[in-house]
Amino acid sequence: MLGLCCVLIMVALDQTVVGTAMPTVVADLRGFSLYAWVGTSYLLTSVITVPIFGKLGDDHGRKPFVLTAIVLFTGASMLCGLAQTMPQLVLARALQGVGGGMLVATTFACVPDLFPHTAERLRWQVMLSAAFGLANAIGPSLGGFLTEYFGWRWVFFVNLPVGVVSLWFVWRFLPVIRHSARPPSRLDWQGAALIALFLGSLQLAVEWLPQHKPPLLLGGLAVLSLTALLTLIWWEKRSPNPLLPPSMLSHRGLAPLFGLSLLMGFGMFAVMYYAPLMFQAGFGLSPNQAGLLVTPLVVFITIGSMLNGRIVQRLRHPTRLLTLGLVMFALTAALLSRVGPATAHGLIIANMMMGGLGLGLLMPNLTIFVQQLAPRQQLGVSTAMLQSTRMIGGMLGTALMGVVVSHQFQQRVGAMLTTRQQPQWLHWLADPQTLLNPDILAQFRQTAAAAQPDALLAATRLLLVDAIHFSQWLVAVILLLGLWLARKVPPVELSHAMPPQAPSHD
Incomplete structure (x- = not known):
């Protein structure tokens, strides 16, 4: 133990x-x-x-x-x-x-x-x-x-x-x-493959959704995930060793x-x-x-x-x-x-x-x-x-x-910068790495020195x-x-x- x-x-x-x-x-x-x-x-x-x-x-x-x-x-x-x-x-x-x-x-x-x-x-x-x-x-x-x-x-x-x-x-x-009441059974590799296909395609669809991937690609992944799930249910009901x-x-x-x-x-x-x-x-x-x-x-x-x-x-x-x-x-x-x-x-x-x-x-x-x-x-x-x-x-x-x-976060940062009429900083502030990486943070402060960078960073932190x-x-x-x-x-x-x-x- x-x-x-x-x-x-x-x-x-x-x-x-x-x-x-x-x-x-x-x-x-x-x-x-x-x-x-x-x-x-x-x-x-x-x-x-x-x-x-x-x-x-x-x-x-x-x-x-x-x-x-x-x-x-x-x-x-x-x-x-x-x-x-x-x-x-x-x-x-x-x-x-x-x-x-x-x-x-x-x-x-x-x-x-x-x-x-x-x-x-x-x-x-x-x-x-x-x-x-x-x-x-x-x-x-x-x-x-x-x-x-x-x-x-x-x-x-x-x-x-x-x-x-x-x-x-x-x-x-x-x-x-080893439990001797029954002999070892054949492993359900088809079920394992269907689980992997279902969860993998679902994961990709969820991850790529906010990245504005082509709708056809996202739709295809969603259909693939649903098909794999339905096939998995059908197969497990018929498999001798599900x-x-x-x-x-x-x-x-x-x-x-x-x-x-x-x-x-x-x-x-x-x-x-x-x-x-x-x-x-x-x-x-x-x-x-x-x-x-x-x-x-x-x-x-x-x-x-x-x-x-x-x-x-x-x-x-x-x-x-x-x-x-x-x-x-x-x-x-x-x-x-x-x-x-x-x-x-x-x-x-x-x-x-x-x-x-x-x-x-x-x-x-x-x-x-x-x-x-x-x-x-x-x-x-x-x-x-x-x-x-x-x-x-x-x-x-x-x-x-x-x-x-x-x-x-990206939606709120975009709205904040639009209100402040400073959309040029969106590619900096829409990425939380700017708030986490000291090197990127210092680079942003230097680049945006005339735009009150500390005020922008404080507002961005609150939006996150x-x-x-x-x-x-x-x-x-x-x-x-x-x-x-x-x-x-x-x-x-x-x-x-x-x-x-x-x-x-x-």
């Missing part, structure tokens, strides 16, 4: 340190148009690999895939740190996402393999959540510290020692457990949990990617200062998970914790849409604490409830689908909110804050849609062991 904790620490660190460093990364590599792609390329490849290796883990045991994933993730982290251009970084992040997807698919599913009794399993789930939360807690501050004092590349290099330690512990201590079992998607208890996971991922990634941008480019804070403001969110995910572990079995209706967590996190997003440069940092920190507590009630309970409701022989697939829906939500949240922020405010308000509204899904989750009994199944230990 120590090895699994190290694995989760590595994945969690990567999720949180990168968000804090991203404004500096795009300023250094000069590629704000690919800002969202650094996150979505990782999520896209993760989404594709999670169900594949969830199923392979069910059939062949999880240890070989955990070991392979650690090597792949660690190697890709090194490539990310060595990237010289934004396209190189995006490709390296995509490769890293393959390893991350393998880790997510196998690590969480190891717990019910090792601890089939509910009470014992809950204790270890809390431990894993605590390890995940601990890494999340130090991630933003560590990312800000490394970026400010050592350079952004070290937010990726920090994965290397954690990866080596994880590899040794997993290789040495994690047993190989990657996404239709029975699981239509399951009365599992379907709303998958929907809640999608919404949670949407909100979590939208907040964690764009709050640091608001704090740095909008408020003018350093990466370290921005990291300190985001840290309470992830610290309190750990605290919320630990609190949840102590109370969830004592409640008559534990599923109500999902509603409470959802409301708390939605309120955090709504309040983020109201903060400004003059807002006391203590209020921002208190708001982030509330959001962390909400996520601490959501994240572990979604996993616990899915593993309690799913058929024993499909634990890996069901856990993988839960993680996949969270990643799809994160991909959509990062991409769609990126479109919203970019469109709103307004654009991010609008995106966070949308996030809050979308999260509240999950209240309907939370009401659909059936009662879950947590006092009994999982149905036994004969495993074989190697």
Whole structure:
């Protein structure tokens, strides 16, 4: 279990340190148009690999895939740190996402393999959540510290020692457990290809929408995405070994949990990617200062998970914790849409604490409830689908909110410069890199010396804050849609062991 904790620490660190460093990364590599792609390329490849290796883990045991994933993730982290251009970084992040997807698919599913009794399993789930939360807690501050004092590349290099330690512990201590009740099934490669086609074309369409690409191209991508989705649904209903079992998607208890996971991922990634941008480019804070403001969110995910572990079995209706967590996190997003440069940092920190507590009630309970409701022989697939829906939500949240922020910001800057009768500065100020890169900032001040550049920059910062405010308000509204899904989750009994199944230990 120590090895699994190290694995989760590595994945969690990567999720949180990168968000804090991203404004500096795009300023250094000069590629704000690919800002969202650094996150979505990782999520896209993760989404594709999670169900594949969830199923392979069910059939062949999880240890070989955990070991392979650690090597792949660690190697890709090194490539990310060595990237010289934004396209190189995006490709390296995509490769890293393959390893991350393998880790997510196998690590969480190891717990019910090792601890089939509910009470014992809950204790270890809390431990894993605590390890995940601990890494999340130090991630933003560590990312800000490394970026400010050592350079952004070290937010990726920090994965290397954690990866080596994880590899040794997993290789040495994690047993190989194969479920012998059924022979290995043929993998649904057609389903995997259709998932990749659906999400990839959807991602391109969303990313290119604000870039004024030809309507025919955008329409073609939309049609391709819809066709791939419909074909995927048709194929999975007829496949003898579907990657996404239709029975699981239509399951009365599992379907709303998958929907809640999608919404949670949407909100979590939208907040964690764009709050640091608001704090740095909008408020003018350093990466370290921005990291300190985001840290309470992830610290309190750990605290919320630990609190949840102590109370969830004592409640008559534990599923109500999902509603409470959802409301708390939605309120955090709504309040983020109201903060400004003059807002006391203590209020921002208190708001982030509330959001962390909400996520601490959501994240572990979604996993616990899915593993309690799913058929024993499909634990890996069901856990993988839960993680996949969270990643799809994160991909959509990062991409769609990126479109919203970019469109709103450019529109507001254009209107401001038109009012001031200074449209010649649009190509400078419509790109947030001007607010983030000290060299570009100095060059703009020199070029626009006669046009009161500091006043223009101050107004532009406020417009970026307004654009991010609008995106966070949308996030809050979308999260509240999950209240309907939370009401659909059936009662879950947590006092009994999982149905036994004969495993074989190697």
